[in-house]
Amino acid sequence: MIEAQGLSKRYGGVAALDGLSFTLPDGSRTALIGPNGAGKSTLLALLSTLAAPSDGTASIDGLDVAAAPPELRGRLGVMTHRPMVYEELSPLENLMFFGGLYGVPELHSRAEELLRAIGLWLRRDEPVEVLSRGYHQRLALARTLLHRPSVLLLDEPETGLDEQGRVLLDELMLRAPGMTVLAATHRHDRIDSWADGVLRLERGRLAEDWTALALPGVR
Amino acid sequence: MNGTQAVVAKDLRLLWRQRSGWLSAGTFAIVSVLIYSFAFDLAVADVRPLLPGVLWVTFLFAGIVASGNSFAQEAEQGTFDAMLLAPVSRTSLYAGKVLANMVALLVIEVAVLLIATILFNTSLLTLELALIVVVGTLGYVSLTTLLSTLGSRVRSRAVLLPVLALPLLVPLLIAAVRATGGALGEPGGGAPWLLLLGVFTLWSALGSALLFPLVAER
Numbered sequence: 001m002i003e004a005q006g007l008s009k010r011y012g013g014v015a016a017l018d019g020l021s022f023t024l025p026d027g028s029r030t031a032l033i034g035p036n037g038a039g040k041s042t043l044l045a046l047l048s049t050l051a052a053p054s055d056g057t058a059s060i061d062g063l064d065v066a067a068a069p070p071e072l073r074g075r076l077g078v079m080t081h082r083p084m085v086y087e088e089l090s091p092l093e094n095l096m097f098f099g100g101l102y103g104v105p106e107l108h109s110r111a112e113e114l115l116r117a118i119g120l121w122l123r124r125d126e127p128v129e130v131l132s133r134g135y136h137q138r139l140a141l142a143r144t145l146l147h148r149p150s151v152l153l154l155d156e157p158e159t160g161l162d163e164q165g166r167v168l169l170d171e172l173m174l175r176a177p178g179m180t181v182l183a184a185t186h187r188h189d190r191i192d193s194w195a196d197g198v199l200r201l202e203r204g205r206l207a208e209d210w211t212a213l214a215l216p217g218v219r
Numbered sequence: 220m221n222g223t224q225a226v227v228a229k230d231l232r233l234l235w236r237q238r239s240g241w242l243s244a245g246t247f248a249i250v251s252v253l254i255y256s257f258a259f260d261l262a263v264a265d266v267r268p269l270l271p272g273v274l275w276v277t278f279l280f281a282g283i284v285a286s287g288n289s290f291a292q293e294a295e296q297g298t299f300d301a302m303l304l305a306p307v308s309r310t311s312l313y314a315g316k317v318l319a320n321m322v323a324l325l326v327i328e329v330a331v332l333l334i335a336t337i338l339f340n341t342s343l344l345t346l347e348l349a350l351i352v353v354v355g356t357l358g359y360v361s362l363t364t365l366l367s368t369l370g371s372r373v374r375s376r377a378v379l380l381p382v383l384a385l386p387l388l389v390p391l392l393i394a395a396v397r398a399t400g401g402a403l404g405e406p407g408g409g410a411p412w413l414l415l416l417g418v419f420t421l422w423s424a425l426g427s428a429l430l431f432p433l434v435a436e437r
Binding site: 073 | 228229236436
């Protein structure tokens, strides 16, 4: 479960987020929408422990994100519009490095499984820099899922993906069972296909919250 | 494999693949020593009193040329954030970065000492001098690694690192130069300076390790 109470983030005197409160139940799939500068990326940075809130609290599965305990970080899968992979390393080397940091058991076979799933197994030893942008993002998808996270925080994950890549994104992440998903997106036309709730931000505030329908027993 | 070991192994692999940055730092260091040797050969009979300064100025600028890239590329590719998301302590990530940078800088320093030994006709490959160089390099790299993290998210990072690092490194450089002079048999150097170098290095390493989690946060 993801919970936020009066969550705010200020940079200098400018409020990027202003008093956000919401609850996303386990297993919910929520689209985070809003214009550029609405605070979507800031919210995801706070929830993913990369930034600390200026005010308010947020927790995931009861763990305070401001304290950023390793136990919490091990449950999160974070993917952004930037692939966050080393371009000078090969896809396999990237997954072996990040898998080592996460202490993934049977790492090599897990990396092989994911590289086969995203269509990069045959190019596993080529430097990432020679691969196309779409493959960078597919590798990011594999990096995000490597440690079998239970909560996915996605910031415009479809950026750079071709149609085949978007199918993989849907199958492996957005519609995969057992995961709680919060995904910022500008692709409003695709939301219906995967989301069961929507949060709309505007100027750092929660303008609309259509997540109540996702509460157990109400849906 | 823990966080520190994983980062050291990955960074050394990256340093090998991106040799151009470290090669230019190494080339700069060797050319500097070569120029000093020609300049001093004409001006003074005994170059040993000048050698500590020559060595540490060369190490300092070679390190600044090289270590600025350490976090800059991580920040540009977003991999720095990807590392921070992992369930390992941020201090262990910092330790991995420091160790990898230290290995790379020590390789340059050994090359400089070898060439300086030949050019200045003075034995610089002694155990005492090796200890001073290793301790001084640890103190130096601890601080510059922290500062390059701080500067990795700003556009003017190439200017920021030397501007922040040089004033903070003055005590370390003075202690390192005097301790090196003592190791070369010059009066006024020796144990007290080596002790000061050790204390500064300890302060620099511990303080930077404690500050890193705060500096890494957005």
